[in-house]
Amino acid sequence: xxxxxxxxxxxxxxxxxxxxxxxxxxxxxxxxxxxxxxxxxxxxxxxxxxxxxxxxxxxxxxxxxxxxxxxxxxxxxxxxxxxxxxxxxxxxxxxxxxxxxxxxxxxxxxxxxxxxxxxxxxxxxxxxxxxxxxxxxxxxxxxxxxxxxxxxxxxxxxxxxxxxxxxxxxxxxxxxxxxxxxxxxxxxxxxxxxxxxxxxxxxxxxxxxxxxxxxxxxxxxxxxxxxxxxxxxxxxxxxxxxxxxxxxxxxxxx
Numbered sequence: 001x002x003x004x005x006x007x008x009x010x011x012x013x014x015x016x017x018x019x020x021x022x023x024x025x026x027x028x029x030x031x032x033x034x035x036x037x038x039x040x041x042x043x044x045x046x047x048x049x050x051x052x053x054x055x056x057x058x059x060x061x062x063x064x065x066x067x068x069x070x071x072x073x074x075x076x077x078x079x080x081x082x083x084x085x086x087x088x089x090x091x092x093x094x095x096x097x098x099x100x101x102x103x104x105x106x107x108x109x110x111x112x113x114x115x116x117x118x119x120x121x122x123x124x125x126x127x128x129x130x131x132x133x134x135x136x137x138x139x140x141x142x143x144x145x146x147x148x149x150x151x152x153x154x155x156x157x158x159x160x161x162x163x164x165x166x167x168x169x170x171x172x173x174x175x176x177x178x179x180x181x182x183x184x185x186x187x188x189x190x191x192x193x194x195x196x197x198x199x200x201x202x203x204x205x206x207x208x209x210x211x212x213x214x215x216x217x218x219x220x221x222x223x224x225x226x227x228x229x230x231x232x233x234x235x236x237x238x239x240x241x242x243x244x245x246x247x248x249x250x251x252x253x254x
Contacts, residue, residue, distance in 0.1 A: 048114070049189050049190065049193070050185050050189045050198070050229055051228060051229060051232060055189075055193070055198060055202075056202070056229075056232045056233060056236065057236065058198050058199035058202055059199050059202050059203045059206070059236065060199045060200050060203045061203055063203075063207075064237065064238050065206055065207050065210040065211075065237060066210060066214075066237065066238070068207065068210075069084075069207070069210050069211040069214045069215075070214070076162075078162035078166050078167075079162070081166060081167065081170055081215065082148075082154045082162065082166065082170075084211055085148065085154070085170050085173055085174065086148050086154065088174070088177060088204075088207075088208050088211075089144050089145070089148060089173065089177060091204050092177045092180050092181060092204065092208075093141060095181075095184065095197065095200065095201060095204060096137060096180050096184065098195060098197060099184065099188045099191045099192060099195070100134070100137075102188055102191045103133050103134050103137070103183075103187070103188060104132075104134060105132040105133075105134060105135070107187075108132060108133030108134065108183070108187055109132050109133075110130055110131070110132065110133065111131060111132070111133045111136035111137075111179065111183060112133070112183060112186055112187065113179065113182030113183055113185075113186045113225045113226070114182060114185065114186045114225045114226060115225055117182075117225050118130065119136060119179045119182075119183075121135075121136055121139055121140075133183055133187070136179070137180055137183075140176040140177075140179065140180070143173075143176065144173045144176060144177070147169055147173055148173070153165070153166065153169055154166070167217075170217060171217050171218065174208075174212055174217050174218060175218060175222055177208070178208075178212075178218065178222065178223060178226075181201075181204075181205050181208070181226070182225055182226055184201065185201070185205075185226060185229065189201075202233060205226075205229070205230075205233065206230075206233045206234065206237070209223070209226075209230050210234070210237075
């Protein structure tokens with residue numbers, strides 16, 4: 001576990017520094033020109049710049065995500081699941097934070113993804129609401145943070161058992177995190193390119209999705225809006241058939 005965390009955090013930590021510095025410098029550079037401070041409108045659906053070959057090739061690591069997500073023999077599945085969920089939340093939250101000034105109620109009046117699909121928020125009683133993108137992200141951030149901070153859901157003390165509901169809770173959290181990534185690709189990809197963080201976004205999305213598919217945490221219908229991107233990105237990875245774990249070859253779906 002410690003070896004994995006070291007390798008994973010090594011390139012992500014480099015990414016954090018890069019993202020934060022670029023976000024700060026770009027924002028400082030725009031302050032003198034108020035016309036450039038206005039939020040960038042969502043990218044037209046026809047564009048899908050993120051599918052261009054030059055964009056697909058952008059990444060910050062050549063790490064073999066198939067091997068990174070594989071459960072080590074000596075590690076408990078629940079611990080593996082919880083560790084990754086917390087890490088994914090932190091990095092998705094960081095990525096969105098960099099472009100959040102562009103994601104406003106005016107520029108993003110609804111939480112949308114590719115194909116102009118709308119993500120609706122469901123409260124505890126199952127009632128659904130249409131929210132602006134920043135409102136939706138705020139709700140889901142609060143929800144996920146509450147889950148991973150709850151010792152009964154994600155215990156951190158040695159010897160404390162994981163609840164039977166951990167996998168179900170993780171599935172919901174990951175579905176919500178996917179919505180953030182889908183919105184970023186759909187509405188703010190050009191902002192990511194401008195800030196030079198699109199390679200980080202690709203690496204995070206690839207890692208996130210390879211993990212979800214490996215452990216069957218999301219249904220096909222929940223991720224189909226970015227299936228074309230996923231297929232393009234995994235083609236850049238090492239051939240999974242050369243790994244010991246043949247199951248990873250199922251990452252691209254029919």
